[in-house]
Amino acid sequence: xxxxxxxxxxxxxxxxxxxxxxxxxxxxxxxxxxxxxxxxxxxxxxxxxxxxxxxxxxxxxxxxxxxxxxxxxxxxxxxxxxxxxxxxxxxxxxxxxxxxxxxxxxxxxxxxxxxxxxxxxxxxxxxxxxxxxxxxxxxxxxxxxxxxxxxxxxxxxxxxxxxxxxxxxxxxxxxxxxxxxxxxxxxxxxxxxxxxxxxxxxxxxxxxxxxxxxxxxxxxxxxxxxxxxxxxxxxxxxxxxxxxxxxxxxx
Amino acid sequence: xxxxxxxxxxxxxxxxxxxxxxxxxxxxxxxxxxxxxxxxxxxxxxxxxxxxxxxxxxxxxxxxxxxxxxxxxxxxxxxxxxxxxxxxxxxxxxxxxxxxxxxxxxxxxxxxxxxxxxxxxxxxxxxxxxxxxxxxxxxxxxxxxxxxxxxxxxxxxxxxxxxxxxxxxxxxxxxxxxxxxxxxxxxxxxxxxxxxxxxxxxxxxxxxxxxxxxxxxxxxxxxxxxxxxxxxxxxxxxxxxxxxxxxxxxxxxxxxxxxxxxxxxxxxxxxxxxxxxxxxxxxxxxxxxxxxxxxxxxxxxxxxxxxxxxxxxxxxxxxxxxxxxxxxxxxxxxxxxxxxxxxxxxxxxxxxxxxxxxxxxxxxxxxxxxxxxxxxxxxxxxxxxxxxxxxxxxxxxxxxxxxxxxxxxxxxxxxxxxxxxxxxxxxxxxxxxxxxxxxxxxxx
Numbered sequence: 001x002x003x004x005x006x007x008x009x010x011x012x013x014x015x016x017x018x019x020x021x022x023x024x025x026x027x028x029x030x031x032x033x034x035x036x037x038x039x040x041x042x043x044x045x046x047x048x049x050x051x052x053x054x055x056x057x058x059x060x061x062x063x064x065x066x067x068x069x070x071x072x073x074x075x076x077x078x079x080x081x082x083x084x085x086x087x088x089x090x091x092x093x094x095x096x097x098x099x100x101x102x103x104x105x106x107x108x109x110x111x112x113x114x115x116x117x118x119x120x121x122x123x124x125x126x127x128x129x130x131x132x133x134x135x136x137x138x139x140x141x142x143x144x145x146x147x148x149x150x151x152x153x154x155x156x157x158x159x160x161x162x163x164x165x166x167x168x169x170x171x172x173x174x175x176x177x178x179x180x181x182x183x184x185x186x187x188x189x190x191x192x193x194x195x196x197x198x199x200x201x202x203x204x205x206x207x208x209x210x211x212x213x214x215x216x217x218x219x220x221x222x223x224x225x226x227x228x229x230x231x232x233x234x235x236x237x238x239x240x241x242x243x244x245x246x247x248x249x250x251x
Numbered sequence: 252x253x254x255x256x257x258x259x260x261x262x263x264x265x266x267x268x269x270x271x272x273x274x275x276x277x278x279x280x281x282x283x284x285x286x287x288x289x290x291x292x293x294x295x296x297x298x299x300x301x302x303x304x305x306x307x308x309x310x311x312x313x314x315x316x317x318x319x320x321x322x323x324x325x326x327x328x329x330x331x332x333x334x335x336x337x338x339x340x341x342x343x344x345x346x347x348x349x350x351x352x353x354x355x356x357x358x359x360x361x362x363x364x365x366x367x368x369x370x371x372x373x374x375x376x377x378x379x380x381x382x383x384x385x386x387x388x389x390x391x392x393x394x395x396x397x398x399x400x401x402x403x404x405x406x407x408x409x410x411x412x413x414x415x416x417x418x419x420x421x422x423x424x425x426x427x428x429x430x431x432x433x434x435x436x437x438x439x440x441x442x443x444x445x446x447x448x449x450x451x452x453x454x455x456x457x458x459x460x461x462x463x464x465x466x467x468x469x470x471x472x473x474x475x476x477x478x479x480x481x482x483x484x485x486x487x488x489x490x491x492x493x494x495x496x497x498x499x500x501x502x503x504x505x506x507x508x509x510x511x512x513x514x515x516x517x518x519x520x521x522x523x524x525x526x527x528x529x530x531x532x533x534x535x536x537x538x539x540x541x542x543x544x545x546x547x548x549x550x551x552x553x554x555x556x557x558x559x560x561x562x563x564x565x566x567x568x569x570x571x572x573x574x575x576x577x578x579x580x581x582x583x584x585x586x587x588x589x590x591x592x593x594x595x596x597x598x599x600x601x602x603x604x605x606x607x608x609x610x611x612x613x614x615x616x617x618x619x620x621x622x623x624x625x626x627x628x629x630x631x632x633x634x635x636x637x638x639x640x641x642x643x644x645x646x647x648x649x650x651x652x653x654x655x656x657x658x659x660x661x662x663x664x665x666x667x668x669x670x671x672x673x674x675x676x677x678x679x680x681x682x683x684x685x686x687x688x689x690x691x692x693x694x695x
Contacts, residue, residue, distance in 0.1 A: 057490075
């Protein structure tokens with residue numbers, strides 16, 4: 001798919017977050033995500049991935065720049081942006097006194113406009129998370145993997161234009177992580193767009209269509225994993241990352 | 252060595268800067284409360300042995316009794332005096348107000364005649380109540396009056412007979428109890444024939460219910476909202492919620508409303524329970540009906556309208572507690588710090604709660620009084636008393652202050668919730684924000 005001609009779900013234009021004069025958590029970050037594309041921001045802990053994602057999710061206010069989600073600016077139409085996104089924070093929890101099903105219903109009611117939509121979202125959520133009977137149990141009884149699956153199901157059951165997933169497989173065992181990666185790929189093939197963040201570059205290499213390498217708040221490189229491997233003559237994204245930050249004298 | 256390392260680590264965790272700060276604030280607050288109470292006790296006990304007397308009988312005998320009384324009270328161990336006053340009418344409320352005194356012993360006309368007839372003589376004691384607080388009603392006036400007047404009567408009439416051993420059986424019986432005390436209580440401009448101690452004990456039902464419920468409600472609702480916010484922040488469910496298509500105002504309002512509803516439910520349950528408990532205590536008591544009538548005549552029973560006034564201040568206090576808890580919840584780093592952060596609210600509720608139960612806050616020194624008035628919950632703890640004693644200015648002044656305080660707290664809370672601060676600030680040096688900054692600077 002030609003990146004320029006594709007329908008853009010997210011356009012990030014010079015997005016910056018400055019906490020104190022001269023101290024940027026992210027600086028002039030620019031990239032875009034096409035419909036049905038999985039775009040991943042990769043970088044070490046503290047690179048500015050979460051800050052960038054939080055700005056796009058309208059949780060933090062950008063100091064400079066803008067981001068447009070499904071045609072709506074995060075600066076001027078934050079509520080419309082929230083209607084088109086779902087956000088799964090890193091190491092997020094859920095309401096432990098609710099059952100899995102009640103949680104999906106509670107969240108569905110925030111996104112849906114009609115009762116029929118609520119039912120549709122909940123049904124889809126139940127299918128995605130594959131928790132079966134355990135959905136009728138309180139979330140407090142869930143393992144970490146089960147809870148993450150439930151949260152991921154919550155994030156994608158409403159089929160948002162853009163699902164923003166921060167470290168979607170962090171803390172999960174190999175089997176659960178693989179399942180989640182497969183699920184993301186399947187949904188992307190059905191037209192849903194994803195913005196992921198991870199410091200697990202091998203995972204990103206497997207799951208994402210394009211990646212953005214971010215360090216110290218700067219987006220240093222973007223491209224398809226295969227293109228980047230070829231461009232830098234490396235075997236994997238970790239080596240690409242090392243080359244990129246070294247070339248940019250970041251480390 | 253290993254044990255010492257473990258011990259040091261545990262101690263460091265438990266003795267955080269927050270814990271130390273809370274301890275310091277608690278000590279300062281308790282010292283302040285102690286000073287305030289000490290001031291009230293000193294004021295209450297000052298001149299405690301003085302007896303203000305109106306001698307309506309004014310005979311040679313009563314003058315001799317008063318002389319004997321003066322001699323007794325001026326003795327070193329008592330350090331008291333007799334203050335003679337003149338009443339111009341039988342309207343005790345007006346006379347106490349005119350003479351600017353809190354209580355008086357009245358030797359009625361015919362006192363001498365009763366003694367001469369070998370009958371138990373009547374003495375009246377009238378006391379003005381301006382508050383239902385315990386220490387503001389410290390008075391041994393009636394007990395002193397009976398004790399010392401009895402002694403004076405005994406020494407004036409029967410001293411010689413006792414020495415000579417010529418007393419009749421009737422006189423011996425009278426010697427045990429030569430005086431009967433009739434007590435009256437004045438509230439505002441009304442007087443009722445009922446002892447102030449009985450009034451105080453009967454009113455304790457009303458005056459205890461509101462403060463206890465208020466204290467429980469403030470603590471309960473604050474704890475709920477503070478824990479709710481802190482848990483949502485720590486579990487990151489708040490991020491999930493605030494990234495959903497719902498306004499932040501709705502999220503905050505829903506939390507506050509839910510906490511308010513649960514708090515109100517608690518209020519109703521506690522109110523019902525306490526009233527049942529209090530009515531159970533007084534049910535079937537001797538003279539219960541006449542006591543209730545006396546309280547009603549003194550204006551010390553709450554009407555439906557007065558309950559509404561008290562309810563308004565209770566509601567305002569709960570909203571203030573909730574808005575402060577919103578701010579503190581946003582500051583909490585984790586569940587442990589949320590538990591510590593409740594302390595300012597606990598102290599702000601406990602100080603006026605204790606002081607209003609013990610003291611008449613209106614009589615405190617101006618500096619202490621205004622410090623206590625600055626605590627918004629104080630006005631609710633005073634609400635039922637202000638309503639019953641018709642302290643209209645104080646009541647509405649309190650309401651206006653609470654509304655302004657609430658507006659300021661809510662504005663502050665909303666500013667935190669509507670901005671990045673909800674994710675970036677935490678108590679003890681904006682650690683979250685610092686972490687973000689540190690993240691951006693990694694490697695440098």
